[in-house]
Amino acid sequence: MSASTTEAAPARRSRVNTRARLVEAAADVFADKPFGAVTVDDLVGAAGFTRGAFYSNFSSVREVFVLAYAQQSVLMLDEVNRVVDDTPEGEFHLSSIDQLFAALEPLGPRWFRLHQEFTLLAVRDEEARSLFLAHVEEFEGRMQRLFERILGLLGREPISDIASLSEALMALYQHSLGTQQLGAGHLTPEVLVGDLLPQLLIALSRPRSA
Incomplete structure (x- = not known):
């Protein structure tokens, strides 16, 4: 297995985990606020991530x-x-x-x-x-x-x-x-x-x- 492949696997796991945590935290946010009032900051704040983490995983x-x-x-x-x-x-x-x-x-x-x-x-x-x-x-x-x-x-x-x-x-x-x-x-x-x-x-x- 090449070094690049070895390095890519943890990165993919990290990305999957980030997406999962954002989606999981989002359920409570959307349950508490109307859809139109929810912002990216609300979602990343609930999940403990940055805006960059959001936009590297989701488009909207x-x-x-x-x-x-x-x-x-x-x-x-x-x-x-x-x-x-x-x-x-x-x-x-x-x-x-x-x-x-x-x-x-x-x-x-x-x-x-x-x-x-x-x-x-x-x-x-x-x-x-x-x-x-x-x-x-x-x-x-x-x-x-x-x-x-x-x-x-x-x-x-x-x-x-x-x-x-x-x-x-x-x-x-x-x-x-x-x-x-x-x-x-x-x-x-x-x-x-x-x-x-x-x-x-x-x-x-x-x-x-x-």
Whole structure:
């Protein structure tokens, strides 16, 4: 291995680490401030870097925002799948849904704020809309597979197409996060999980056919 190759490897790792830290820190910044009010200085200040580190890794605040949103979405899905994976075979029941949402509790409010910001940006900006819809399509695809998996563990299958079921349940979850953060309304995540969601899963599914 040449000296130049040996020197390049740590540099690449450093660059990857810098990008990762900037994106991770950005999630909290965008959760606390409207997208249009966030500056490069906000982002590098939160991550402990210089403006030079930012511009050597990213072209714009928008690029970091999109990456932060995508990362938070992946974290949410990975956390739910982890809980399902850790549940012993044959021991997943309706009451197990509480564990799924407990795992989401630290992530949900931040994801909700980023999702709302991205939604507003997409409504007003055609380029952002294209990016947003691509992310939504990927996210919804993974959500559909997750809901199919959960219903399968419960020995059930949807009575309508899984896409409609997944979208409806996600809409309720987003609404519950908004209710929680605004402090107004009845359908908080706790009410959704403890009362409504189990009933909906049963009402919108049937025992799996042999």
